[in-house]
Amino acid sequence: MVVQPARKQRRRRQPDVAASDEPVAQRVTQTVDRAMTVLSCFSLERPELSLTEIAQLLDLHPSTVHRLLKTVEAGGYVERDARSGHYRLGLQIIELAGIALNQSELRRHGLAELDHLRDTLNLNANLAVLDRGDVFHLAYAVRSDTPRFYTTLGRRAVAHATALGKVMLADRPRESVHADIEERGWRPYTRYTIQDFEALDRALDEIAAVGYAVDREERSLGTCCVAAPVRDYTNRVVAAISVTGPTQQLGGETLDSIIDVVKDHANRLSMKLGCQFS
Numbered sequence: 001m002v003v004q005p006a007r008k009q010r011r012r013r014q015p016d017v018a019a020s021d022e023p024v025a026q027r028v029t030q031t032v033d034r035a036m037t038v039l040s041c042f043s044l045e046r047p048e049l050s051l052t053e054i055a056q057l058l059d060l061h062p063s064t065v066h067r068l069l070k071t072v073e074a075g076g077y078v079e080r081d082a083r084s085g086h087y088r089l090g091l092q093i094i095e096l097a098g099i100a101l102n103q104s105e106l107r108r109h110g111l112a113e114l115d116h117l118r119d120t121l122n123l124n125a126n127l128a129v130l131d132r133g134d135v136f137h138l139a140y141a142v143r144s145d146t147p148r149f150y151t152t153l154g155r156r157a158v159a160h161a162t163a164l165g166k167v168m169l170a171d172r173p174r175e176s177v178h179a180d181i182e183e184r185g186w187r188p189y190t191r192y193t194i195q196d197f198e199a200l201d202r203a204l205d206e207i208a209a210v211g212y213a214v215d216r217e218e219r220s221l222g223t224c225c226v227a228a229p230v231r232d233y234t235n236r237v238v239a240a241i242s243v244t245g246p247t248q249q250l251g252g253e254t255l256d257s258i259i260d261v262v263k264d265h266a267n268r269l270s271m272k273l274g275c276q277f278s
Contacts, residue, residue: 031068034060038068039077039089044155048086097154106230106239107139109272113241114141117265121258123243123250127230128164131156133180135165138239160186160200161193163215163227164240170207171229171237177204192217212259213240217247224250226258228266233274241266 041049041057049057055065069087072078076092101107110127117125118141127139137155159165160181169177178197186195194200207213215225227242243250243262250258267277 031071034058034064035068035072038065038072039093042089048081048084048088050084050086054087101138101153104138106269106273110139110230110239110241110269111141113265113269114139117141117241117243117261118143120261121243123245123258126164126242126244127239128168128242129239130159130165130168133159133184135159135162135168157219158187158189158193161189161215161218162242163213163225164242166203166207166215167213167227167229167240168237170204170213174201174204189219190217190221194218212263214255214259222247226250226255226262228259228263229270230266230273231270231275233276235275238273239269241269 037058038054041054046053051062051065051069054069055062058065069078069080073080073087073090076090078087079090080087106129107127114125114127117123122143124142125140126137128135128137130136135157137153137157139153157165159169160177177200181197181200186193188195194203203213212226212228215223215227217223219225223244224247225242225244227240229237230239230241232238241262243258267275271277
């Protein structure tokens with residue numbers, strides 16, 4: 001038998017790692033960015049969305065959105081209603097939100113102050129921070145007769161249209177405040193919402209001087225809100241506490257006493273965060 005010589009195997013050319021990794025990394029980054037953007041499409045106003053609606057919001061092809069939805073659905077971040085075919089945020093989001101809330105020192109200390117503030121004034125009390133130019137509600141304490149929709153954690157509102165937002169904006173450089181509004185727009189809620197920089201700057205300067213803010217129907221007609229700043233150990237404003245009620249209840253001589261109580265609770269929370277008032 002004639003033995004054939006072994007065939008010399010051709011070595012496969014190894015790809016250039018430096019050249020190949022960068023496009024892969026870029027594709028992964030793009031996929032992650034798009035997946036996060038898919039999640040950001042959902043809101044209190046849009047809790048459920050169809051694939052077509054998400055594609056329109058993101059300006060992406062439906063097939064691309066379908067692949068992204070399958071990825072985040074597999075991780076439990078969205079779920080699909082079998083009957084309507086619409087998508088909503090999944091239980092994994094709730095789990096992560098719970099972890100974040102439980103780790104928030106501000107919220108842990110704030111809950112007791114909110115409960116006491118509510119019971120003292122018989123008004124709904126709120127704790128919020130600034131997030132990307134908006135007010136983000138971190139905690140609340142409400143009266144038992146308050147409608148359920150009010151008690152939604154994570155509610156957002158236009159910062160300069162609320163007492164909570166204005167009292168936090170007053171501690172920020174005016175150029176930064178202006179830049180956020182120029183990027184996102186004025187987004188007025190009522191005819192009383194501030195809609196020009198001159199009026200806003202006057203209001204923020206006054207708030208910085210007196211140490212509190214009042215929202216008179218700027219967020220909602222018939223509603224008034226009083227807020228005071230919460231400071232951390234660096235004396236920087238990191239949050240705000242407020243109470244909300246009918247305009248007629250928070251007017252006249254009553255307003256002065258309400259302001260004092262709100263400021264007192266905000267200062268107590270500030271001291272829990274390490275702030276030392278001189």
